[in-house]
Amino acid sequence: MTRGEHGISREDISPNALKVMYRLNGAGFEAYLVGGCVRDILMGHEPKDFDVATNATPEQIKGLFRNCRLIGRRFRLAHIVFGREVIEVATLRGHHSEEAEDETTPKAKATGKRDAHGQLVRDNVFGSIEEDAERRDFTFNAMYYSVADFTVKDFANGLEAIEKREVKLIGDPEVRYREDPVRMLRAVRFAVKLSMSLHPQTAAPIKPLANLLTNIPPARLFEETLKLFLSGKGEKTFMMLREYGLIAPLFPQIQPFLADDSCREMQFILKVLRNTDERINNAQRVTPAFLYAALLWYPLEERCQILQAESGLNAHDAFNIASGEVIGQQTKSIMIPKRFSTVMRDIWVLQQRLPKRFGRRAFQLLTHPKFRAAYDFLLVRGQIEGGELLELAQWWTHFQHAEGGKQKAMLNDLKRSEGSKGPRKRKRRPAKRAPDA
Template identity: 60%
Template sequence: MPKGQHPVTFSDISENALSVLRRLNSKGYDAYLVGGCIRDKLMGKTPKDFDIATNATPEQIKACFRNCRLIGRRFRLAHIVFGKDIIEVATFRGHHGDVSENDEENKVQVKSRRGKDVEDVLAKQDQQGQLLRDNVFGTIDEDAERRDFTFNAMYFSAKDQSIIDFAHGIESIQNKKIELIGDPATRFREDPVRMIRAIRFSAKLGMSISDELGAQFKELGHLLANIPPARLFEEVLKLFISGSGVKTFQLLHKYGLFTHLFPQFAPMLVDDTCREMQLVMRVLKNTDERINNEQRVTPAFLYAAFLWYPVEERAQIVMNEAGISYHDAFNIAVGEVLHRQIQRIMIPKRFSIAIREIWQLQTRLPKRFGRRAFQTLSHPRFRAAYDFLLIRGEIEGGDLMELGEWWTEFQELEPEGRKVMLNKLRKESGPSKKRRFPRKKKSD
């Protein structure tokens, strides 16, 4: 599609991405914008991320840019760093030849940091067909065949501003239908994350999923357990922090993929009316609204919601089995539930600490006598815990709803008004029971 027959122009592309394209071209390499930025513009959306594909190898890319760093072992990529803006550059991928048939390893002699020749694995697959290493480089035609979806196999050239559409991606966009390149079973086995990427694109772009793809989700969803937890954390972020969290969750649940991401929570989602389902839908709806209003959100809040009822259930089991207090059982349950979850999806420490604090404050919010209410109010995680309490109160009602209303009023008052509320609460609860000790008898 030559210039003028498509809507993509230089004004739609970031200056940093354009400078990378032009530098690679000036050094004699072919370089193209590829994937999502082109797809989004053709669908009338504003492109945000600009990825580049080139025939230059990672080492050749690094030689062109002082601000370049090479990352990854499974997929070697170059990141061109412009402050907070990072332009990702990938070398055209090639075919693996007989690696998929014999589970062999392609190797190449490369220089180590010490200057010695060592063997580096270029491509490797496991017995299930999943790509463990994918650094076989090829031509642009081969790279297009290696792309996942047809609308991601479109390349924009900065030389003449044309778009090359290798796999009829335009038709996929016009028909609003997710189309996979190649045999679905083979491509999903190569990289199971493609299944949840299909879900994300369907929810985000309003595109339909064929019955053939849906059947593969249910048959091959268990392969998500083979994906490194760190990679799944990044992919799950894209699922739920995109402004289409509700639709995304509904699709994940429909096709049975949610259970492979949150195996402790999914069995609790028995129907649309259960409190667990209501909590997820309420939290995701609020998250979507905040994102679409350009307000901040934190993954910690979502994980706290997804794992709250498993923590409650586990705490009750531990308390009954071990005969310990609910407080101790609750702390044990928090540790166990988080430990099991990070076996599937890694949760960085900065978020796991926040999750723990949101949960622990749920047990502190009912304790309001003396100075406890003021201490809780000044806690850095109070606002998130309070919001979580309100959502729980809306779903479960009763004492939780009354407690949420109390904290709402308490925050809005001046210090004197807060003291009045605490005095009223103390009177309503009756006189405190003081522990009485027997008097010692006076010696004769």
Template identity: 70%
Template sequence: MPRAEHAISREDISDNALKVMYRLNNAGFSAYLVGGCVRDLMLGHKPKDFDVVTNATPEQIKGLFRNCRLIGRRFRLAHIVFGREIIEVATFRGHHNEDPSVAKQDDEGQLLRDNVFGTIEEDAERRDFTFNAMYYDVATFSVTDFANGINAIKRGEVDLIGDPEVRYREDPVRMLRAVRFAAKLDMTINPRTAKPIKELAHLLSNIPPARLFEEMLKLFLSGHGLQTFRLLREYNLLEPLFPMLGKVFAAPDSKEIGLIELVLKNTDERINTGQRVTPAFLIATLLWYPVEEHATKLQSEAGLNGHDAFNIAMGDILHRQSQRIMIPKRFSTVVRDIWHLQQRLPRRFGRRAFQLLSHPKFRAAYDFLLARGRTEGGDLLELADWWTQFQDASPANQKKMLNTLRQEEGREPRKRRRPRKPKSDSHAQ
């Protein structure tokens, strides 16, 4: 498609991506924008990042850019760093061959190593979805569509290139990507592409936990988390990611599903209005009921008190989940704070209410309590409403609220003890 037949303009492309392509071109190499950025530009969306593909090898790319670092074991990539922006540059991928030093698959057909270079045509065949096999050439301002991606966009369909079962076995994460694109682009998954997903969902257990953590962030923290969650449930892809929630996902009207959907809806609203979100809040939501259930079980079976049972349950549940999806410590620590404060928020007498207000994670814990209250109602909602009023009340009204609370609970305010007079010390200087 020459420039007159598509809507992509250089004004919509990152200056740094243009610099990378021009330098590769000037060094005698071909260079194209490819994948999601071209798809989004064709749809009139603003791309989140820009990926470049070239016939230069990773070592040749590194030789052209001082700000380049090579990454990846399964397939070598070049990251060219411009401050906060990273332009990812890949060499054209080729078809697999029998040489295990450059390509290797396991018994399920999953690619373990994939350093096979090839031509642009072979690279297009190796792309996952048809609308991701469009290439923008900055030298001619043209777009080459190798797999009828334009037609898929017009039909509103997510469609894999090649045999879906083979492609999913090569990389099971493609099943998650199919769902994510369907939610993000408001498309449906082509029946041919959708058919093998439920049968092959178990293959996600072969994916390293660290990679699944990154995929989880893309699934739920891209502004379309609620719709993504519903599609993941529809295709039985949630249980391989969160095995402890298997029973929950089978019950569509449960309080567990209600809490998760409410939090995802709020998260989408925050993301789409430019507010900050943290993965810790989502993880706390997904695993809250397993923690409660496990703590109750520990109390009844091991005879532990509520405090000890809850602390052990938190550690057990986070450890089990980390076997499937890695949870970095910077997030698991916040998750523990949010959970622990759920036990403290009901205890508001004396100075406790003010101490809780000054806790660094009070706001996150309060938001979580509010979501629980709106899901379950009853005493939880009353408690959440009390904290809603208390944190915004004047000091005088806060004192009145605490006095009212004491009266309702039938508690007498503690009498202040008179400070003891210090004993005289004859040896003091």
């Protein structure tokens, strides 16, 4: 497509991405803006980042840019750093060959390797722009913009997919999912993000192959779930993941709770996701810890009850053991960094402490660093479960915003209303007098 046909202007492109492409072109290499940024500009959206593809090898790229660092093992990438902005530059990929060849040109068929499931574990195979287009995942991501002649090369009818609003894989969907099972998650994410539907051939193999996600490193799936649920469309994304059987391999502990759309567990998760979407769309801060605490709350409650019934543990010990077990089990599927798992535990523990409001406890809880997160968590629980839980959440809503005198009055009213439920002070027994000599 010529400039008049696609309408992309250099004003739509990051100045740093333009600098990278101009320098690569000046050194005699091809350079193209590629992938989601081209798609987003054509759809009238503002790209989040800009990726460049070139026929220069990673080492050649590094030789041209002092602000370059090479990353990755599965496929070597160059990151060109401009302050907070990073332009990712990838060498054009080629098709795999059975035997690696010892060549240094971009055409080298080298270090491509698959595992027993057909998944690519090493992918440093360089090739031409045509081969690179065939290797890309979705049709609308195989469009290349050249700053040299201002054309867009559309190798897989990506513009047609945009017009039909369909997410369509390039090549045989089953083969492509086996190469990289994360493509199933990406298909769902793009469908929700771009308000598209999955092409029937793209959708058909997802349920049968969903279990392949268990072969993906947990650390990578953590990053992917952040993209899924912290995009501002987490609720719709969750429902689509569930529709295609992708919740079970990601969160095996919550799958048994999601049989019914109207059950409290499902409503709780959707409410938290809805609130998270609102915060993100209003440019408010969110933390993955809160989301993960919500997703795993009912498995935690169930495990705690089982430990108490089977082992005779008290509620406090059972809760602590269950917390560790639930987080430990989840990290087998999705790694949760300690900075988030620690906050999850704080939110959970405070659910046990928030009902205990007598004496100085209520004031001490207000000063806890994670009080606000725990209160928000309690509020959603109350809205879903109602009853005493909702009354407790409403009490904390009033208490935290009341003035000092009003807070003391609320505590006195609470003590009178609950009577014997409050903790009683033990009367000190009088000391025994020594017998008279």
